[in-house]
Amino acid sequence: MKVEQISVFLENKSGRMSEVARVLGEAGVNIRALCVAETSDFGILRIIVNDHEKAVKVLKERDFTVSKTEVVAVEVPDEPGGLAQILGHLDNEDINVEYMYAFFERSCDNAIILFRFDEIDKAVRILSSQGITILDGSKVYTM
Amino acid sequence: MIWNDDFETLPREALEALQLKRLQATVQRVYATVPFYKEKFDEKGVKPSDVKSLKDLQLLPFTVKNDLRDNYPFGLFSVPMEQVVRVHASSGTTGKPIVVGYTKRDIGTWSELMARTLSCAGIHKGDVVHNAYGYGLFTGGLGVHYGAEKIGASVIPISGGNTKRQITIMKDFGPTAMTCTPSYSLFLAEVARDMGIDPVNDFKIRVGCFGAEPWSAEMRDQIEKNFGVDAIDIYGLTEVIGPGVSSACLEAKQGLHIFEDHFIPEIIDPETGEALPYGEKGELVFTTITKEAFPVVRYRTRDITCLNPEPCVCGRTSVRMERITGRSDDMLIIRGVNVFPSQIESVLMGIEGIEPHYQLLVDRQGTLDTLEVQVEVNEKIFSDEVKNLERLEKRVEKEIKETIGTTAKCKLVEPKTIQRSEGKAQRVIDKRNI
Numbered sequence: 001m002k003v004e005q006i007s008v009f010l011e012n013k014s015g016r017m018s019e020v021a022r023v024l025g026e027a028g029v030n031i032r033a034l035c036v037a038e039t040s041d042f043g044i045l046r047i048i049v050n051d052h053e054k055a056v057k058v059l060k061e062r063d064f065t066v067s068k069t070e071v072v073a074v075e076v077p078d079e080p081g082g083l084a085q086i087l088g089h090l091d092n093e094d095i096n097v098e099y100m101y102a103f104f105e106r107s108c109d110n111a112i113i114l115f116r117f118d119e120i121d122k123a124v125r126i127l128s129s130q131g132i133t134i135l136d137g138s139k140v141y142t143m
Numbered sequence: 144m145i146w147n148d149d150f151e152t153l154p155r156e157a158l159e160a161l162q163l164k165r166l167q168a169t170v171q172r173v174y175a176t177v178p179f180y181k182e183k184f185d186e187k188g189v190k191p192s193d194v195k196s197l198k199d200l201q202l203l204p205f206t207v208k209n210d211l212r213d214n215y216p217f218g219l220f221s222v223p224m225e226q227v228v229r230v231h232a233s234s235g236t237t238g239k240p241i242v243v244g245y246t247k248r249d250i251g252t253w254s255e256l257m258a259r260t261l262s263c264a265g266i267h268k269g270d271v272v273h274n275a276y277g278y279g280l281f282t283g284g285l286g287v288h289y290g291a292e293k294i295g296a297s298v299i300p301i302s303g304g305n306t307k308r309q310i311t312i313m314k315d316f317g318p319t320a321m322t323c324t325p326s327y328s329l330f331l332a333e334v335a336r337d338m339g340i341d342p343v344n345d346f347k348i349r350v351g352c353f354g355a356e357p358w359s360a361e362m363r364d365q366i367e368k369n370f371g372v373d374a375i376d377i378y379g380l381t382e383v384i385g386p387g388v389s390s391a392c393l394e395a396k397q398g399l400h401i402f403e404d405h406f407i408p409e410i411i412d413p414e415t416g417e418a419l420p421y422g423e424k425g426e427l428v429f430t431t432i433t434k435e436a437f438p439v440v441r442y443r444t445r446d447i448t449c450l451n452p453e454p455c456v457c458g459r460t461s462v463r464m465e466r467i468t469g470r471s472d473d474m475l476i477i478r479g480v481n482v483f484p485s486q487i488e489s490v491l492m493g494i495e496g497i498e499p500h501y502q503l504l505v506d507r508q509g510t511l512d513t514l515e516v517q518v519e520v521n522e523k524i525f526s527d528e529v530k531n532l533e534r535l536e537k538r539v540e541k542e543i544k545e546t547i548g549t550t551a552k553c554k555l556v557e558p559k560t561i562q563r564s565e566g567k568a569q570r571v572i573d574k575r576n577i
Contacts, residue, residue, distance in 0.1 A: 007527040009520045011557045037529045041536075041554050042520075044529060063559045065520045069527040098528060116527070 001124050002070040003114065003137040004052045008045040009065040012038070020045060020064065027058040032140060033114060035101035046101070048114065050141045070120055073140045075110040075133040076102070082111070089130045095123045105143045112140070144393070146262035146294070147255065150404045151459045158460065162407055163197050165432035170194050170203070173438050176221045179214055180440060200407065200430060201418050205441045208241065211382060216242040222436050232280040233381040233481065240280075243381055244436035250289065252433055256387030256402055257290020263390040263400065263457075264350050264375040266320045268295030273313060273348070275323035275331075276355070278302040282385025283355055287322045290387070296320070303327070310335045313346050321351040324479045325358035325366060325374075329510035332369040343371035350393070352377045354386055356476045357467050359576070376466055382442055383429045389464055395456050398463030405433045408462065409441070410450055413471040424449040426471050427464065445472045475505060475571065477512045480549045484570045487516060487551070490542045494535075496523030500561045506574040514551040516543065519558050 010016040017036070024031060033048040049055045052068065059066050076082045090097065098116040105112060112135065117123040127134060145151050153161070170191040173180040183204040184190065193202055211219060220227065226246050233241040245253065266272065272291045276283030284302055291298045299316055301309055303323070309331060313321075321328065328351060332342045340346075348370060353363075354377040366374045378399050379386035388406055389399035401408050410425040411418055419425045427444045431437075446467045455463065475482045484503055491497045497518055504515040516539065526532055532555060539553040 005527075007525075009525050009532075009555070009557060011555075011560070016557075039529055039533065042532070044527065044532075046527070063557070065522060065525045065558055067522065067525050067527055 001072065001134050001136060002120065003048060003073045003135075003140050005069050005071045005114065005116075006047050006049060006052055006055055006059070007067050007069055008047070008059060010036075010043045010045055012041055012043060017043075017045060019062070020059065023058055023062050023064075024049065024055055027054060029055045029058070032143070033101065033103035033112075035099075037099065048103075048140060052141070069116060071114045071116050072120060072124060072127075073135040073137075074113050074115060074127060075108070075135060076113050078109065078111045083113070086113070086127070086132060089126060089132070090123065093122070093126050095119060095126065107143060144262045144265050144267060145458060146259040151259065151400075151402075151461065153404065153460055155460060158403060159197060161404055162432060165404075166197065166200065166407060166430065167191070167194055169430070169432050169434075169438050170440065172221060173440060177219055177438075179210065179219055197407070200409065200441065203430075203441055205416065205428070205443050206439050207443050208382070208445075211241045212239050215239040217244065219439075220244050220436055221438055222246055227436050229285075230280075231282045231285075231381060231385060233282075241381055243282075243385075246435040249384075249435050249437075252405065253286060253384055253387055254289040254293045256384065256405060257286055258293040259290075259402060260377050260387050260390040261287070261290050261294055261296070261320075261352065263392045264320070264352050264373070264377075265393040266291070266294065266296060266350065266352075270296040270320050271299065271316065271318040272296050273299050273301060273309075273316075273318035273321040275301055275303055275309060275321065275327060276386075282379070282381050286379070286385040286387060287352070306331060306334045307338065310338055310340060313348070314340060317347045319347050319349055321348050321370075321372070322377075323351070323353065324355045325353040325362055326356065326478065326507070326510055326512060328353060328366050328374075329362075329369060332366075333510055342369055346370070348372050350375060352390070354378055355479045357469075360466070361576070378464070378467070380444060382439060383431060383444075384434065388429065392455065392457040392459065397455075398451050398465055400455070400457075400459045400461045400463050401450075403461045406431055408450060408464065410448070411443075413445075413447075421450050421452050421462070424468075427467075445470045445474065447471055473571065475503075475514075475573070477505060477514050478549055480547065482514070482547045482549070486546050487543060488570070490546050491516070491518060491539065494539065494542070496521065497539075500558075501570070502561050503571045504574070505571060507576075512575065514549070515554055516551050517554050517556050517561060519561055520555045521558055 030050040037044045096118050100115045102113045174191045187204050189202050227244040229245040274287045278284030335342045350373045352375050363374045376391040379388040389401040391399045407430045409428040413426040427446045429442050447469045448464045451463045500519040502517045506513050536553040543551045
């Protein structure tokens with residue numbers, strides 16, 4: 001029920017993100033989803049890839065600082081109100097969302113939102129009990 | 144304008160005879176009253192009676208900053224506490240600052256020396272002095288204050304900070320002289336212009352005494368242009384007395400006259416400790432010969448300069464020291480505060496996860512010094528959440544501020560971006576052109 005996300009520390013200077021993309025590309029790793037959180041001095045690049053073990057290995061070899069975090073992939077109906085419904089369930093139970101980002105998948109009618117929760121297990125339980133579809137990591141990597 | 148004609152224009156032979164007499168008295172006193180000095184002398188096998196000529200000063204042991212720290216707070220005082228009417232302390236040291244003391248006579252001596260300093264700049268009774276040196280444990284504020292009162296000038300004890308208010312007071316009170324650090328004066332000029340005031344024409348200031356940090360001839364030209372004043376270099380250090388050790392004269396503005404009837408200067412080779420002749424550059428060493436509460440013998444200042452005995456057009460017969468061009472240790476002076484890279488290092492090493500790969504970038508943005516501490520991110524300190532990294536940056540900044548007393552910016556950088564070195568790490572990149 002959980003998805004492994006890789007976070008990479010990037011200094012705020014040119015070429016860093018393209019370096020990451022190049023390294024992963026050369027290693028045959030495919031990026032499925034990504035987002036960047038930035039401050040004035042640095043950024044944190046968060047990516048979902050098809051082979052997270054390999055990605056961590058090749059990035060570390062290139063002296064990038066990486067860490068892994070578990071996130072939850074939730075199917076959201078691709079229509080107005082889709083997101084509001086999901087967030088409503090979470091609000092009702094006081095579940096805090098650290099961050100989230102969305103992506104599309106060709107083979108799927110719904111949008112997929114990746115959530116980072118403080119209380120990941122509780123969040124998964126609550127969403128499942130409301131009939132929300134949570135995708136397994138293995139599905140997300142290879143969709 | 145010479146404050147004390149009798150002593151400031153003494154012929155060399157008379158000055159040297161006076162110095163010897165005072166030196167012998169000082170050496171006897173420290174040997175008898177300060178255990179630290181007795182031990183040091185005994186270790187070297189020297190007795191006070193061995194000092195029979197000024198050259199014999201070279202037989203005596205050196206004193207260094209750590210000796211003062213090791214004897215914190217009052218271990219080097221030569222008089223009982225009841226006779227100490229004032230204490231001061233130096234800025235920016237880890238945990239233990241340098242503490243110094245003054246008897247009533249010492250305060251009188253200091254006021255005399257500051258009166259001489261201000262007179263070197265042509266400041267006299269009737270002048271209004273804007274004193275923006277910090278008042279408090281720092282020797283700058285009160286040092287200038289007592290000197291200005293002694294000459295009968297009108298003092299505005301404004302101290303540091305609150306720059307906009309300072310500008311307003313400069314406009315309204317109309318000071319004719321100013322005293323502060325060189326970089327602060329440029330900052331004042333900038334803020335004044337932002338407020339729509341022209342420092343050259345809207346102020347009545349004609350001269351300024353600047354010190355407490357190193358500054359170049361180029362900076363002096365800048366200050367003179369920015370304020371339309373004569374910029375006079377003044378020098379001192381807490382360990383010796385505070386400001387009032389030496390001062391440039393308005394007449395020549397070439398080197399700083401050392402008040403030799405109170406302090407004997409020497410230039411030594413910083414590696415070997417060998418005394419160097421006039422004209423050669425080396426580390427400046429001072430021996431106080433009139434101070435009572437806190438005398439120092441052969442105190443190594445770590446400042447690099449040379450001595451010039453040429454007679455000066457102003458008529459003062461004392462030797463002049465060139466403006467300080469550097470230090471023999473790695474101490475930095477940032478916005479007038481003494482900072483050792485090792486202090487920053489100990490803060491960083493005290494934070495779990497931070498590796499010893501850091502760099503200090505010192506620069507000058509506009510007129511004020513800036514300090515940036517670059518720290519390499521590693522797996523231990525990396526967090527997936529921005530707020531955690533920002534928290535770390537803020538923690539570093541807070542702890543550094545608490546340790547060194549001035550603000551630094553913490554910047555997280557990628558691993559392996561800070562140059563590794565074979566031998567001594569190049570910790571500091573100082574982009575300032577001093």
